[in-house]
Amino acid sequence: MRATATAMALILVVTACLPAGSEPGTGSSAARGPHLPEGVSLEEPDGGTDFFTGFENGLPSGPEYVPIGLWLGSVTSSEEALQERRLGLNLYVDLSVDSGLGFLGEGQYALTSWPDPAARGAVLGDEVDMWAGPGHGAWSGNFPGQGEVCAVPGTDCGYSVQDDLAANVPPHTMTYSNLGKGVTFWQTDAEAAGFVNGAHDVVSADNYWFTDPNICGAQEGGTMLAEPRDLTDAQCRLPANYGWTVDRVRSLVDPHGSKPVWAFVEVGQPWDLGTLDPPEVAQIRAAVWSSLVHGARGIVYFGHSFGGPCPSFHVLRDCGDDLAKGIAEINADVTDLAPVLNSPSLTGALTVEGAVDAVVKAHEGDLYVLATAASPAPGEVSFRLDCVRAPSGEDGGAQPVTEAAPVPEGAAVVGEGRTVPVDTGRFIDTFADGNAVHLYRFTGNDCGL
Template identity: 25%
Template sequence: MRRRHGLVTIGGALVAAAIASGGAVAAAPAVPVEAGEASVAGTRSVLHLPRVPWEGGSAYWSRFPEAHRAGWDRASFFPTALWYGSCNPDQYVFDKAHGINTYAQCNPETTYDGLAAARMSTLFTPQGQPARGGRVQVGTLLDDEVDGRYEVEEGLAHMRALARQYDVARTGRFTYANWTGSILTGDRSMKVSTDYYDTVDVNSVDAYLLSVPQCDWTYDGQWVGSRYRVPAVSSWSSGHVGLPISQTSCRTPSSYGKLIDLQLEVNRARGQRGPLWGVHEVISTGGSVNGYRQPTGAQVKAAAMNSVVHEARGLMWFSQAPDQADVSDCVSGDAFRDARVDPSSCGAANVAAVGEFNHFLQSLAPVINTRSFVWSFGPGTDTMLKVHRGAAYVFAMAQDGGHGTRTFTLPPGVTGRRVVVVGENRTLPARGHTFTDTFADETAYHVYRVQL
């Protein structure tokens, strides 16, 4: 997640399409029920809809002994990680209060005992950790942005060597790597993408489109197109034909779900269903100068929700900004640490927003960790449909950075006439199998609960 400038590659014409009316989508085929799925009470008999391809939700982590010991395979657990933590006893309390449960990296002197007492997970080996059974290190971060730092064959050889070294049979832990946004563009072939993704269990991409100017590719002042591929099917949940990362909406929260869509296509191309994590900036990686923008707390939360709506299986928060005053007007090595030490620090408001979102998300983990149904609720909606304990849950945003009123058509089998807007202390009537709600701006998201 090092700060860098990408290369420009101009691809083919951009194409956008939308589903004109609510209904099941034939383009996303039904997937056989996987082990344990039939035990979800009533979902198969009530909603006769296709299901999204998935890796198994929280049960996926049970294949890794160290993650299992740490409770990652509980339905109530959803990974909300911090890329680089300050990692001391005071910070553990603060970070947990803000919904962080995992550290990708920490200071080299970080001790196992402190992390264990705080019940924090890591993707690195702290000092004094037992070789097995420590319930702290659940996975291993193999490397970061290898696709942007090596030639392809050299990078693949490097990753494959690390994969052999940290194979689950040796460590009991899953492996994780983060890639640059270039791995989803015309800068790289799909074969290169799949080869890199095959080297680890969990993949993610950092492309901080709320903050950086790199999605606005121009030549002599004229827009020349998006460097990102165009996804064929958006998220498999909403069933919408894939929307490109476009000039008009690239710097909105909607782009983060599109990044997950593009990674789902890499998974489909390699025939795998490994978890994808959404990577999100807490503060701008370049401040508010030289074309960079400082995202608001509302934008940060909305971008993370859009990743989840598009089937992200975890979140990685990046809370750093360069330490050169002429590059960033909000310098930070760890915005969480700064917010604890100085509540008036430049990133404190966004850290608070991240905490609010993490707790909201974790309160819904038992729902999110179920397998989604494929259903289009109607034009202009970006949605994910779940069923949990006799109720349908609709995670929703306006599509493509839009806003305004949207009408949702409920699928057959959802018969409730009262729609609860989760966490907002309000309800909506469902009439004629539809309900309507308003999305004030690009950052608005709602979660609806309707009895079956």
């Protein structure tokens, strides 16, 4: 069984991410390349930094692009597309049949479940693991609600559904599938891996931790515990669990890291029961950043509400300026840090004491620690980071300080207008609640990266 993301007050060794590059003012270090501490190694982002270049008419490939998508949107005018572009959405992950891709503006792209020359990829299916089951039986061609799904009643044919849908996609087209609770909760690792490694290039799974009335049960979210049981609300309705879902899917990819995993986050109420309110902006922000910290290479918002205070197919258009403004700010932060998020990872370089998940990245010689709460109230958390420039040779092979490479006085907390003191790679900060997100920037590095 898998360990919960809500483990309390453990000393965790978490990943750090750094791109190869030269350190300003230290030519000798750059000449011999990175010099990493023992036990630390570089790891490319899933699928590689130029993943999308392998497809015809694919999504943009480069450090400035992180897919920020809307699931099954509807675009029937250029005004609608412009409204969502202003929110920082750059991708439609499938569209309603009355939509027109010609309405999309600059920097907007779409994946569709039907052939369209303007599409940048194909959507193969949604939650096939749940409605067709883990098996190679013949598929009838029916989708849920259309009759028997598998040609032989009582058999499983989910793998065949994926294969048959992919067979109809033109060669060299990027393909995408979204999976569900079968992969994350109900199936064995081998069965789930059969779906994750199926006939698609990019994969995600949607677990709606904030709003699903059933997900806290022992047979669903409770399976993340060593001994499955019902989760408390504090354990279940936690942004860190969106990172857990990403971890679950990434753990099944074979070879490890060979395909990108995207994350789903709801911005409305996907359940018609309406027993739980839609998530607040702070929760959405924390879920997005938890997913990215755990290795998601794209974000997909579920933007429909079937219950709650604002039932709508277009939550981000219809359900208030506060929500739209909050999503726009989240997306702007992700877009601003896209070059950082697309950097390679450096595993084993960061130690955290406290209930926080974190990853380290680097861009143009600066280090970034991206950290999100892993419990409802982490409180004070201590970090120790290798490769921080220091005045002595104690940490990370530190080089002597020079005028061209001064020791930074502290780490800037991105977007918060403050700094935290840093002493030979060690720093402390407070994470007030389960929605806490802190993004730290360190000037320079001391590992020739």
